[in-house]
Amino acid sequence: MLLSEVTIREMVESDLPTVADLEGEEGAGGWTLAQLAAEFARPGGWRLVALDSSSGQVVSYIIGGQVLDEAEIFRLRVARDHRRRGIAAALLLGLEQLLRRRGVGRCFLEVRAGNQAALTLYAKAGFARRGLRRSYYRDPVDDAVIMQKTLSE
Ligand SMILES: CC(C)(COP(=O)(O)OP(=O)(O)OC[C@H]1O[C@@H](n2cnc3c(N)ncnc32)[C@H](O)[C@@H]1OP(=O)(O)O)[C@@H](O)C(=O)NCCC(=O)NCCS
Structure with missing residues (x-):
């Protein structure tokens, strides 16, 4: 992991347009700027971004x-040109530190059963499969794999 090449920090409001651009990177279904702003304003939320150290650009985020004492991951994305640099893995590590400080004991997420990249990423980060929601996603239809990591041990 080339961690020296990225900086992780909490998301600030001025990051939202870049995050919205990244949400739109893969077509329909991403959160709009308005949805991101509403989520940003919601109490109880947490958000981290990763900046490419050479450009200073936000290249990834987790929301x-x-x-x-339970947390749920809603969104995680790495800009297409910056994938396989260990950025998502680094964000998950940063998130774990943040959640432990906040007294979170368990972290959940849902991921498309066909998203092998994400399933492998989360399994490597210590998330275990806990269930399946049949045909949960649309466009295209896919099952949702529910994953969980216990943080309190
Ligand atoms: C899934 C995603 C977040 C991974 O981000 P990333 O920064 O490229 O992941 P990392 O470089 O930290 O990868 C860590 C490990 O995950 C696994 N992994 C990541 N991408 C993979 C891929 N395309 N295929 C197979 N394994 C993959 C690998 O085991 C990798 O370790 P390695 O590179 O040493 O083999 C990124 O591909 C993405 O943004 N995808 C679109 C959005 C998405 O699917 N988000 C998750 C929805 S819940």
Whole structure:
């Protein structure tokens, strides 16, 4: 992991247009700027971004929420040109530190059963499969794999 080439920090409001651009990178279904702004304003949420150290550009982000001692990952994306540099893995490590500080014991997520890249990423980061929601996603239809990581041990 070339961690020296990226900086991870909490998302700030001025990051939102870049995050919206990245959400739009793969067509329909991404969150709009308005949706991102609403999520940003919601109490109980957490968001991190990764900046490419040479350009200073936001190239990745992770967005989620917390209820009591449980957290859920809503969005995670790395800009196409910056994938396979260890950035998502680094963001998940940064997230884990943040969630432990906030007293979170378990972190959940849902991922398309056909998203092998994400399934491998999360498994490597210590998330285990906990269930399946049949035909949960549309365009295209796909099952949702529910994954969970326990942080309190
Ligand atoms: C999934 C995604 C976040 C991975 O980001 P990334 O920064 O490229 O991932 P990393 O470089 O940290 O990869 C860590 C490990 O995950 C696995 N992995 C990542 N991308 C993979 C791919 N395309 N195919 C197979 N394994 C992959 C590998 O095991 C990798 O380790 P390695 O490079 O040493 O083999 C990125 O591909 C992405 O943004 N995809 C579109 C959005 C998405 O699917 N988000 C997740 C939805 S829940």
